Amino acid sequence: MSEIKEIMFNSDRLATDEYLVNMGPQHPSTHGVLRMLVKLEGEKVLNIQPHIGYIHSGIEKMCEAISYPQIIHLTDRMDYLSAHMNNEAVALCVENALQVEVPERVKYIRTIMDELARLASHQLWWCVMGMDLGALTTFFYGLRDREMILDIFEETCGARLTVNYNLPGGVMFDIHPNFQKRVKDFITYFRKKLPEYDQLLTGNVIFRERTEGIGHLSLADAIAYGVTGPSGRASGFSNDLRKHQPYSAYPLVKFNEILDHRCDTLARYEVRMKEMHESLSIIEQLIDNIPEGDYAVKMKSVIKLPEGEFYQRVETARGEFGVYIVSDGKKNPYRVKFRSPGFSNLFALNNMAKGHKIADLVAIMSTLDLVIPDIDR
Amino acid sequence: MGFNFYDFTALTHNIHVGLVEGFSPFMATTLEWVIVGTAYLLFVALFGLLLVYAERKVCAAFQQRLGPMRVGYWGLLQTIADFIKLLMKELIMPRKADRFLYNLAPFIVIIASFLAIAVIPFAPGLQSLDFDIGLFYLTSVSSVGVIGILLAGWSSNNKYSLIGAMRSGAQILSYELSVSLSLLTMIVFAGSMQFSTIVEGQRDGWYLFTGHIPSLVAFIVFLIAGTAETNRGPFDLAEAESELTAGFHTEYSGIKFAFFFLAEYINLFIISAVAATVFLGGWMPLHFGHLEAFNHAMDVIPPLVWFFLKVFGVIFIIMWFKWTFPRLRVDQILTLEWKYLLPINLINILLMAFIVLTKFHF
Amino acid sequence: MKSFIEYIVSIFKGLWTLLIGMKVTGKYFFTPWKNVTQQYPENREKLVMFERFRGEVIMLHNENNEHSCNGCGICEINCPNGSIEIISKSILTADGKKKRIIDQHIYHLGMCTLCNLCVKACPSGALAMGQNFEHAVWDRSLLTKVLNQEGSTIAENVKEE
Incomplete structure (x- = not known):
């Protein structure tokens, strides 16, 4: 009894204390095996220390032992939601090193596939975002619509997620005869479903309260941390490589780079929602005009890059993805480095979530759209 | 023993008389306790399982899925299979948990639900406790459950549990106000806290319709606050999956987890039953003033059916909330209560008092 | 006074957005024949994989x-x-x-x-x-x-x- 009295009236012992919570490696909101050491004061987040590497698979090292076409299939496994773009980055890098010009048809196919993959990725992000905020139904609506894109992939590429569709010098197969019809069906279908997404989540008063003004990332910070992709563009950082360094068929299409200057979670959300509309319009511009021709140029059976360093970057669904290849003239690269968008984006989290509540931390993490294998590689 | 599907008063009375005649007064009382207790236990267990099944099916339909389909016809036996699985699971306790409180917590939660269910009138004569402070009693015992939740969070020796429990504490303490005040509005209108009187008062029309706007507002507020009371829907921050894994019951397994799970659904039933009784007339069939033929037609449907129809209607609305809305944040939940629901409620009571005084109701 | 009106308007606007959300889920609830579930082992006979599928x-x-x-x-x-x-x-x-x-x-x-x-x-x-x-x-x-x-x-x- 006396002890309780002492605690009650001795303010030193009643002093509040901050405490550490391990979020992850197994936690529903980290979407994988990311571990964050979160310092909390009550519900308030004081500091976040991400610990990465739980599924480090040594892809960069593995690439040193295999040939260039084989590297491509490993990039599927990094950011599995942007598999097409990752594949394309390596393929473009090799093509540029060898100064191979791919047929127009390949460029068109690659661009359409990129945008479909971006749509699929954003759909998955949307449904997971809803789920992180507690609206569980969004998850199923998003996956339902994503299924149609995956079917398109499966029909043409042979796989749904790890597509491995690009090769140096072209694509693996020609598009399936049903491809154009399916894509057009999907566009008409998804144009009808997108307003539903807005009704269910974007307009919802609870959702807006949860996201507006939360997780401010200033333009200077976004550039300093290297936050690219939709997350960076929501801070007003114009970094869309499809505009600034166009590759494949992007110079031929008209689209807007979505920029937002509000810098908060809602801005990041709306940038992605608007990007879905842009992706649809890009696909619409290309799908009817795919030129006839070969789907790949004939490459040597053993591809050897000239000695030197080569870099190619593309815009994935998460941001800037770069491939840096050092070649010593053999059929294997001497060194490969991937610049993955998720890695840079993750480390801006501390800056954004400090001072907010735990629930906001989940929302902010969700708008960064993290894919853990992309971070760990 | 006359069995009448429209009025159970005779049945329960006959059982009582039979017991008193056959046994000593002490034995008769004990036997009555046993019978009533068994009946409630059976009801709670079966209805809880049914509600879990209904929730899974309803949520599946909202999400364009089928839900459980494999165990039994259309998955009807799924929840029973789950329950058996939970019974057989190992009971795990964290090493530094407070042993006594950790074991006590699930019982407090489920006992609170049992206490509250006693005053619900299922049909005429099917109500074990009908006394003059029924609604008051119900609001007070239903808030006992939060003690169990707080204990569970505290004794688990887990930070996630503790955060969940604290959230739940803050939430239920605040929303208790709204539940009570919206019920108070209806008490002002009905002039009684006794359930039987309240139901009887709705013979000529449900309070939701006869009470004009104030009762409609009270109904909406009660639905929102009741959802928050049951830790459901957009107010499930005590067990917010994406933030706190499972909140206060993170460390519980097996049958103790089942207790929390069952208590949540029984609370859902209680809130819906109260809403159905106070606003929608309980077991009273749908009556409109002087439409005699219509009223007689409605009387053909037994009261028990009416009661459960209304309860399921309210439960469906609450499930609809849960499967549509994102979760609120802890400070927003308090903002909603103190800045919106409470002022609305207070004005609403004044309005209702004015209506009652001027007899401006049907 | 202005802020009071805004307060009232915000309540109704908020409720309206909630109702719109409920309309979307409600629409799917009452059209159960549009369900997308595929019951896998049951539909094994009818399941046709795409010809390029890599199994x-x-x-x-x-x-x-x-x-x-x-x-x-x-x-x-x-x-x-x-x-x-x-x-x-x-x-x-x-x-x-x-x-x-x-x-x-x-x-x-x-x-x-x-x-x-x-x-x-x-x-x-x-x-x-x-x-x-x-x-x-x-x-x-x-x-x-x-x-x-x-x-x-x-x-x-x-x-x-």
Whole structure:
């Protein structure tokens, strides 16, 4: 009894204390095996220390032992939601090193596939975002619509997620005869479903309260941390490589780079929602005009890059993805480095979530759209 | 023993008389306790399982899925299979948990639900406790459950549990106000806290319709606050999956987890039953003033059916909330209560008092 | 006063957005025939995979139990993870010359990433991707398969190595 009295009236012992919570490696909101050491004061987040590497698979090292076409299939496994773009980055890098010009048809196919993959990725992000905020139904609506894109992939590429569709010098197969019809069906279908997404989540008063003004990332910070992709563009950082360094068929299409200057979670959300509309319009511009021709140029059976360093970057669904290849003239690269968008984006989290509540931390993490294998590689 | 599907008063009375005649007064009382207790236990267990099944099916339909389909016809036996699985699971306790409180917590939660269910009138004569402070009693015992939740969070020796429990504490303490005040509005209108009187008062029309706007507002507020009371829907921050894994019951397994799970659904039933009784007339069939033929037609449907129809209607609305809305944040939940629901409620009571005084109701 | 009106308006606006959200989910609730669930083991007979679907590597055999693999080993070189091993043997041909032909084309399904590079590289079109995707087995050793069927021979029109 006396002890309780002492605690009650001795303010030193009643002093509040901050405490550490391990979020992850197994936690529903980290979407994988990311571990964050979160310092909390009550519900308030004081500091976040991400610990990465739980599924480090040594892809960069593995690439040193295999040939260039084989590297491509490993990039599927990094950011599995942007598999097409990752594949394309390596393929473009090799093509540029060898100064191979791919047929127009390949460029068109690659661009359409990129945008479909971006749509699929954003759909998955949307449904997971809803789920992180507690609206569980969004998850199923998003996956339902994503299924149609995956079917398109499966029909043409042979796989749904790890597509491995690009090769140096072209694509693996020609598009399936049903491809154009399916894509057009999907566009008409998804144009009808997108307003539903807005009704269910974007307009919802609870959702807006949860996201507006939360997780401010200033333009200077976004550039300093290297936050690219939709997350960076929501801070007003114009970094869309499809505009600034166009590759494949992007110079031929008209689209807007979505920029937002509000810098908060809602801005990041709306940038992605608007990007879905842009992706649809890009696909619409290309799908009817795919030129006839070969789907790949004939490459040597053993591809050897000239000695030197080569870099190619593309815009994935998460941001800037770069491939840096050092070649010593053999059929294997001497060194490969991937610049993955998720890695840079993750480390801006501390800056954004400090001072907010735990629930906001989940929302902010969700708008960064993290894919853990992309971070760990 | 006359069995009448429209009025159970005779049945329960006959059982009582039979017991008193056959046994000593002490034995008769004990036997009555046993019978009533068994009946409630059976009801709670079966209805809880049914509600879990209904929730899974309803949520599946909202999400364009089928839900459980494999165990039994259309998955009807799924929840029973789950329950058996939970019974057989190992009971795990964290090493530094407070042993006594950790074991006590699930019982407090489920006992609170049992206490509250006693005053619900299922049909005429099917109500074990009908006394003059029924609604008051119900609001007070239903808030006992939060003690169990707080204990569970505290004794688990887990930070996630503790955060969940604290959230739940803050939430239920605040929303208790709204539940009570919206019920108070209806008490002002009905002039009684006794359930039987309240139901009887709705013979000529449900309070939701006869009470004009104030009762409609009270109904909406009660639905929102009741959802928050049951830790459901957009107010499930005590067990917010994406933030706190499972909140206060993170460390519980097996049958103790089942207790929390069952208590949540029984609370859902209680809130819906109260809403159905106070606003929608309980077991009273749908009556409109002087439409005699219509009223007689409605009387053909037994009261028990009416009661459960209304309860399921309210439960469906609450499930609809849960499967549509994102979760609120802890400070927003308090903002909603103190800045919106409470002022609305207070004005609403004044309005209702004015209506009652001027007899401006049907 | 202005802020009070804003307060009232915000309540109704908020409720309206909530109702719109409920309309979306409600619409799907009351149209259950639009459900998208596929009940997998039940629809096994009707399930048709896309022709390009990559389920496993198979070797094509014709009706005479002949395949086109001459054991050149290009697939083995092209495989990024060593899933393919080719074991060849020497035989004496009719005219008394020694010749190396394929004995076993060993395929480790457990290591395969189904990247299609072996099929793409095969000069004689002996390999293909099969549509079977039910690969679960009780023993890991069952995942190592011999692709050329027992007693099969090389088809005549295949170019010798």
